[in-house]
Amino acid sequence: MDYVIIGNGIISLSTAFRLLQRLPDNDSITLIGPSARPGSATLAAAAMLNSFGEIDAYSLQSEPDQYLFELSHRATRMWPEFEGELIQAAAEQLPSACGQCEVTQGGCFGQGTYLINNACADELDDRNFDAIVNALRDFNEPFDWVNPRDIPNYHPAQHQRATRAILIHNEGWINPRIEVEKLDRILLSHPQVTYIDQRVTRLNRSQTRIESVTLNDGQVIDGDKFLLANGASVNALLVQSDLDLNVQPVFYGIGISLEIQSPLHPHKNCIRTPNRGGACGIYSVPYFQGPGSENDHVLIGASNVLRPQPTHHGRLISIEHLMRSAVEEINGHFYNAELLNINVGWRPSTQDTYPILGKTSLDNFYIASGTKRNGFHLSPVLSEILVDLLMDEDIDPRFHQFAPERKVIHDLSREDAVEIIVSSLMSEQYQHNYRPSNIRMNEQVRQTYQDDIERLHDKVGAKDWGIPAELVNMYRYGHAQ
Ligand SMILES: Cc1cc2nc3c(=O)[nH]c(=O)nc-3n(C[C@H](O)[C@H](O)[C@H](O)COP(=O)(O)OP(=O)(O)OC[C@H]3O[C@@H](n4cnc5c(N)ncnc54)[C@H](O)[C@@H]3O)c2cc1C
Known part of the structure; x- marks a missing residue:
């Protein structure tokens, strides 16, 4: 059996790694992806390993959301062991940055996330913060209240300081570049893996199967089972392959993160706000370089804007906002840090916001x-x-609700959706220095948003369902229907 995996982000690499652990001797894996990885979400990530930190006031209200959270919570518990397996498998192929690593200590993987609640945006932050605390209690997940003044390397501007903070012990982060290098090395050096530095330009269908893929240099690669895991570009490849599968749109969730070097003020822990209207708030994460290094790099994230087509460079407003927020909300000393990299990654973002995962209606074709x-x-x-x-084994049937050809999940009522969108838009405005002259003006602005969003729901025929907040512009401009 030859498994062909298209894409070389974290989903492809981790799946290829797991497959390799269980691969019979005569089977093989062909992994295809350009080594330059343009628009790689994986390389732009922090990468925070958060499940509770991602909860907001409207989370966990539907079955798909609860199940996704269950998977995310399980992932938190799996990470230390998974990391141990990778280190063991890499053996002498380990990247130099991994020397002296003891899995949870002394390396790129760390745990202990400070969640702060400040007044830089609006009250949506407070509600999201409360929702996280309530969920931590409901799930008996360990956390501690901390005095914001005691958070290491936290020196916000006076008017932007947090009044509440917690430490979530098990939520961590990892340097994604070291992780990708480790996985690349394990796979590249394995005799059962062929790693091809190319893009797939077409998936070739024959009746009910994928027979082969064509690469941008014209080569044709055959295989028995095909996994398409090329991130946000999934749609583009499906469309140009004329497969006639009914897969909902996947948009480019364009995100910026900034790598800075802050010599006198390095981070030891992740510090983040709750999610905020339209994005994941502001966060700063230690960006481990290696055992002999000063380890004073910090990753600042992240912006998010959905587009039907990719863009390769960051918008000034996103970069400016991240820099200002990091200096004002996290650490004033960052003003003196050096800006090393502006990462641009494309988050694969579906029309209904849930992942597309699993087997398609073709016999041997899977999408992730x-x-x-x-x-x-x-x-x-x-x-x-x-x-x-x-490997055709049984899985939890709930996973099938994310099947690639499912109908778009509408798990929001129109009423809730309008409320969420208006709250998100107001939060977004407050993050960008909106200051109403009085409370009436604020009510008028809210009402203007509300009327506009109600009209948008009418226009797209959303009578008994609601538009997810981040999808507003995709519906407004006809990219989502
Ligand atoms: C700024 C930012 C911050 C983020 N922070 C976090 C975080 O803190 N925690 C977290 O869990 N997640 C985070 N994410 C999200 C996370 O990065 C993504 O969910 C994840 O990386 C998606 O992985 P992927 O493998 O599906 O896609 P990608 O990482 O985008 O990988 C897809 C790969 O496929 C390749 N490819 C594309 N087209 C083809 C083709 N035709 N043929 C062959 N190869 C192709 C691309 O070159 C690319 O390397 C963040 C994302 C961004 C952008």
């Missing part, structure tokens, strides 16, 4: 995409289930 802003964190658990599927 749409992980939006949690794909890195989810990779240990998704890769395990994807390998079960590829």
Whole structure:
């Protein structure tokens, strides 16, 4: 059996790794993806390994959302062991940055996330913060209240300081570049893996199967089972391959993160706000370089804007906002840090915001995409289930609700959706310095948004369902229907 995996982000790499652990001697894996990885979400990620930190006031209200959270929570528990397996498999192929690593200490993987609640945006932050605390209690997940003044390397501007903070012990982060290098090395050096530095330009269908893929240099690669996991570009490849599958749109959730070097003020822990209207708030994460290094790099994230087509460069407003927020909300000393990299990644973002994962109606064709802003964190658990599927083993039937050809999930009522969108838009405005002259003006602005969003729902025929907040512009401009 030859498994062909298209894409070389964290979803493909972790799945190839898991598959390799269970691969019979005569089977093989062909992994295809350009080594330059343009628009790689994986390389732009922090990568925070958060499940509770991603909860907001409207989370966990539907079955798909609860199940996705269950997977995410399981991923948190799997990470230390998964990391241990990778280190063991890499053996002498380990990247130099991994020397002296003891899995949870002394390396690129760390745990202990400070969640702060400040007044820089609006009251949506407070509600999201409360929702996280309530969920931590409901699930008996360990956390501690901390005095914001005691958070290491936290020096916000006076008027932007947090009044509440907690430490979530098990939520961590990892340097994604070191992780990708480790996986690349394991796969590249394995005799059962062929790693091809190319793009797939076409999936070739013959009746009810994929027979082969064509690469951009014209080569044709045959295989028995095909997994398409090329991130946000999944749609583009499906369309140009004329497969006639009914897969919902996957948009480019364009996100910026900034790598800075802050010599006198390095981070030891992740510090983040709750999610905020339209994006994941502001966060700063230690960006480990290696055992002999000063380890004073910090990753600042992240912006998010959905587009039907990719863009390769960051918007000034996103970069400016991240820099200002990091200096004002996290650490004033960052003003003196050096800006090393502006990462641009394309989060694979589906029309209904849920991932597309599993087998298609073709006999030997699987898709794994749409992980939006949690794909890195989810990779240990998704890769395990994807390998079960590829090997025709039974899986939890709830996973099938994310099947690639499912109908678009509408799990929001129109009323809730309008409320969420208006709250998100107001939060977004406050993050960008909106200051109403009085409370009436604020009510008028809210009402203007509300009327506009109600009209948009009417226009797209959303009578008994609601538009997810981040999809507003995709519906407004006809990219989602
Ligand atoms: C700024 C930012 C911050 C983020 N922060 C976090 C975080 O803190 N925690 C977290 O869990 N997640 C985070 N995410 C989300 C996470 O990065 C994604 O969910 C995850 O990386 C998606 O992985 P992927 O493998 O599906 O896609 P990608 O990482 O985008 O990989 C797809 C790969 O496929 C290749 N490819 C594309 N087309 C083809 C083709 N035709 N043929 C062959 N190869 C192809 C591309 O070159 C690319 O390397 C963040 C994302 C961004 C952008």
